[in-house]
Amino acid sequence: MIINEKISQAMSIKLDNTLPSYPIFEKGLRRAPKRELKLTNSEIKLALKNALRYIPENLHKELAPEFLDELLTHGRIYGYRFRPKGRIYGKPIEEYKGVILEGRAFQVMIDNNLDFKTALYPYELVTYGETGQVFQNWMQYILVKKYLEVMTDEQTLVIQSGHPLGLFKSNPTAPRVIITNGLMIGEFDNLDDFNRATALGVANYGQMTAGGWMYIGPQGIVHGTYNTLLIAGRLKLGLKKEDNLAGKLFITSGLGGMSGAQGKAIEIAHGVGIIAEVDFSRIETRLSQGWVGVITKTEKEAFDLAQKAIEKKEALSIAYHGNIITLLEYADKNSINIDLLSDQTSCHAVYDGGYCPDSLSFKERTELLKKDRDSFKVEVDKSLKKHFEVIKRLTKKGTYFFDYGNSFLKAVYDAGVKEVSKNPNNVYDGFIFPSYVEDILGPELFDYGYGPFRWVCLSGKETDLIKTDNAAAETIDKDRRYQDMDNYIWVKDAMKNKLVVGTQARILYQDAEGRLAIALKFNQMVRDKIVGPIMLGRDHHDTGGTDSPFRETSNIKDGSNIMAEMSTHCFVGNAARGMSLVTLHNGGGVGIGKVSNSGFGMVLDGSLKVDEILKQSFLWDVMSGVARRAWARNENSISTTIEYNKNHKDTDHITLPYITDDNYLSNLIKNKQD
Ligand SMILES: NC(=O)c1ccc[n+]([C@@H]2O[C@H](COP(=O)([O-])OP(=O)(O)OC[C@H]3O[C@@H](n4cnc5c(N)ncnc54)[C@H](O)[C@@H]3O)[C@@H](O)[C@H]2O)c1
Numbered sequence: 072m073i074i075n076e077k078i079s080q081a082m083s084i085k086l087d088n089t090l091p092s093y094p095i096f097e098k099g100l101r102r103a104p105k106r107e108l109k110l111t112n113s114e115i116k117l118a119l120k121n122a123l124r125y126i127p128e129n130l131h132k133e134l135a136p137e138f139l140d141e142l143l144t145h146g147r148i149y150g151y152r153f154r155p156k157g158r159i160y161g162k163p164i165e166e167y168k169g170v171i172l173e174g175r176a177f178q179v180m181i182d183n184n185l186d187f188k189t190a191l192y193p194y195e196l197v198t199y200g201e202t203g204q205v206f207q208n209w210m211q212y213i214l215v216k217k218y219l220e221v222m223t224d225e226q227t228l229v230i231q232s233g234h235p236l237g238l239f240k241s242n243p244t245a246p247r248v249i250i251t252n253g254l255m256i257g258e259f260d261n262l263d264d265f266n267r268a269t270a271l272g273v274a275n276y277g278q279m280t281a282g283g284w285m286y287i288g289p290q291g292i293v294h295g296t297y298n299t300l301l302i303a304g305r306l307k308l309g310l311k312k313e314d315n316l317a318g319k320l321f322i323t324s325g326l327g328g329m330s331g332a333q334g335k336a337i338e339i340a341h342g343v344g345i346i347a348e349v350d351f352s353r354i355e356t357r358l359s360q361g362w363v364g365v366i367t368k369t370e371k372e373a374f375d376l377a378q379k380a381i382e383k384k385e386a387l388s389i390a391y392h393g394n395i396i397t398l399l400e401y402a403d404k405n406s407i408n409i410d411l412l413s414d415q416t417s418c419h420a421v422y423d424g425g426y427c428p429d430s431l432s433f434k435e436r437t438e439l440l441k442k443d444r445d446s447f448k449v450e451v452d453k454s455l456k457k458h459f460e461v462i463k464r465l466t467k468k469g470t471y472f473f474d475y476g477n478s479f480l481k482a483v484y485d486a487g488v489k490e491v492s493k494n495p496n497n498v499y500d501g502f503i504f505p506s507y508v509e510d511i512l513g514p515e516l517f518d519y520g521y522g523p524f525r526w527v528c529l530s531g532k533e534t535d536l537i538k539t540d541n542a543a544a545e546t547i548d549k550d551r552r553y554q555d556m557d558n559y560i561w562v563k564d565a566m567k568n569k570l571v572v573g574t575q576a577r578i579l580y581q582d583a584e585g586r587l588a589i590a591l592k593f594n595q596m597v598r599d600k601i602v603g604p605i606m607l608g609r610d611h612h613d614t615g616g617t618d619s620p621f622r623e624t625s626n627i628k629d630g631s632n633i634m635a636e637m638s639t640h641c642f643v644g645n646a647a648r649g650m651s652l653v654t655l656h657n658g659g660g661v662g663i664g665k666v667s668n669s670g671f672g673m674v675l676d677g678s679l680k681v682d683e684i685l686k687q688s689f690l691w692d693v694m695s696g697v698a699r700r701a702w703a704r705n706e707n708s709i710s711t712t713i714e715y716n717k718n719h720k721d722t723d724h725i726t727l728p729y730i731t732d733d734n735y736l737s738n739l740i741k742n743k744q745d
Pocket residue numbers: 191199200201292295324325326327328329330331347348349350353393394395396415416417418419420425426427428429475476477478612659660661
């Protein structure tokens with residue numbers, strides 16, 4: 072039998088064999104509810120053995136009971152003791168240790184994802200989206216940091232669901248880090264098996280940018296929400312291209328990690344929004360950050376305030392402390408007109424605490440989750456049905472409702488409401504209400520290649536952010552399309568709108584050519600020492616990179632919406648072209664088994680080598696998605712691709728679909744069958 076002494080001697084990168092002191096948990100910080108735990112005794116033993124793999128043998132007797140206690144109390148082993156003491160946050164890059172710039176840059180990103188200010192449950196390593204974790208446990212955090220400190224530009228760090236498999240020899244133009252999260256074998260790719268695997272400590276739900284180390288606080292989603300609301304106004308409320316949402320009312324729920332962006336977005340679009348939130352601590356956080364304007368505790372107070380702002384055409388975001396259903400039923404009963412309606416509760420994790428039933432307060436929801444999950448599920452299903460009914464009544468009165476990418480409609484369907492699906496027997500044809508991608512973001516942004524490009528100024532200096540904002544604005548041809556004008560206004564006003572929470576970062580929707588132009592300009596600025604090093608990245612909620620029939624690819628109508636090939640190609644193509652960090656995840660946004668998504672991180676060091684990587688990878692990353700959308704016959708993607716084939720004829724060539732005559736085919740089939 073191999074003894075632990077030999078194992079320890081075979082590793083130079085490992086946890087220390089002294090025990091860190093047990094943490095004192097800071098008061099007032101949100102803690103994750105107990106996660107589902109359905110392990111047998113032998114599986115509990117396996118979970119303990121798995122966690123103890125990180126721990127030197129001399130500490131096993133002390134830590135095994137502690138880990139068992141964590142598992143039984145929290146449903147997971149987080150290894151709290153290994154969390155570094157005090158506040159973790161993305162510090163200026165010079166403050167990190169590391170042989171190469173990339174190694175230090177990734178540490179900035181990881182720490183920003185775990186910042187008390189940005190993370191939803193920082194002690195449980197959850198950045199956003201109820202369950203989106205950076206790592207499974209703190210042992211992985213410590214080990215990954217050690218790896219990043221010693222990594223050279225001839226090595227690649229491989230991370231599987233938070234676990235650092237190790238450093239492997241590669242070359243300077245290979246990715247420095249390859250991450251996968253929660254990828255499962257098809258037969259086991261369902262929530263029950265995933266929950267079992269996470270409880271055993273072998274799977275991580277990375278969401279998109281949590282486990283992909285690219286979270287930039289709620290700003291990351293403000294831009295997309297702002298675009299969605301503005302375009303919804305233009306398409307559904309008859310606003311002109313130059314109009315904003317002044318005098319229009321938007322109702323939604325959720326002031327959490329991502330949903331917390333909704334108040335800010337509606338204000339930037341000059342509309343009025345009421346956002347229901349059951350957890351008062353989240354309302355307080357958003358108020359202290361200036362991300363909501365006022366707090367209200369009754370429905371009447373909320374709607375009275377909204378009415379005043381609507382009449383004066385003033386921008387206002389109102390947090391309503393209570394359940395979204397209560398708010399909507401009040402509006403329905405009192406015939407209050409709602410222009411735009413959505414929901415951003417965490418329905419991807421609907422039975423895990425993501426959705427609070429209207430029969431329970433937030434506190435009662437947490438208690439019932441701990442005590443009796445089966446009863447909790449019954450309450451959730453009842454509530455989802457009620458929620459659906461009130462939405463139906465409101466839409467009949469003229470409200471435009473859209474699913475905002477949180478799997479709400481799928482959750483309603485799974486709760487037994489078959490009429491929410493166009494075809495009650497399955498969900499292949501989508502739902503009776505549109506997803507925001509089907510109606511809005513898909514055709515108007517993704518199909519052209521516009522998506523959530525972002526950057527982080529690794530120096531931590533606000534002056535760098537201002538310089539990069541200005542430089543990015545200069546690259547935009549604002550008169551090309553209305554989308555370019557919206558993006559130009561967004562970045563010009565970005566500082567004024569005080570969007571930064573955590574590191575000095577910016578999101579800016581751009582298409583393929585726009586992203587490349589900005590990336591090359593920024594790398595030149597780093598080369599000229601105008602700014603410090605920069606991390607480029609994107610959310611996975613994008614044109615390419617994500618196969619998600621209930622969200623990103625919900626406007627793909629050629630039957631390929633159930634395929635997961637684009638995300639895999641995007642991931643591997645970015646790796647082949649030398650992006651600094653490449654990621655591939657199961658489940659981000661809408662839940663396990665429902666989406667495959669890939670992302671990247673690219674460190675700008677000012678070198679010509681990086682220029683070359685940008686030229687090869689940036690167009691690919693986006694155009695792989697536009698090409699797929701064009702092949703699915705999406706019109707705006709076809710026109711974008713025709714233009715692309717012309718402009719890049721020496722290097723690229725994308726296959727385009729011939730269009731058929733629908734009537735001719737219908738008649739042909741009908742005649743044959745008659
Ligand atoms: N559309 C997009 O672009 C996009 C992007 C990222 C995430 N998402 C999805 O949106 C959802 C929300 O993400 P998040 O990061 O904000 O999650 P979160 O869990 O941090 O926030 C959700 C909030 O909803 C509140 N809530 C739950 N039930 C409620 C109810 N019935 N009434 C009122 N409030 C209630 C919770 O208290 C919580 O604060 C997730 O499903 C996520 O996957 C969508």
